Amino acid sequence: MLDGHLRIDVLKDMDETDVTCLVSTDDEAFTYNKRVNRIAIIQEHRMILKAVERGVPEERIAKALNVDVRSIVLKRRLLDGICAEVPRSSRISTSR
DSSP, X not given: OOSOHHHHHHHHHTTOOOOOOXXXXXXXXXXXXXXXXXXXXXXXXXXXXXXXXXXXXXXXXXXXXXXXXXXXXXXXXXXXXXXXXXXHHTOOOOOO
């Protein structure tokens, strides 16, 4: 299996026995989710902010990530106008 490991774990937890899937015989190295971002949007925002604060131009970040510079600008401005307590209060503790 090239992709979908998390989905298969959830299906197993749900005791599902059948599932529809895609089978590709063209290129075993190809995954349909090659551009899936596995980090949270807030983490991406903080990483971009940190890079910009260190002097990395938004254009360079966009080129490195192969995205339009407007996307970087929007992600950098993600929390503009949001009260400062919101990002801190959204952290969830898993300890009991």
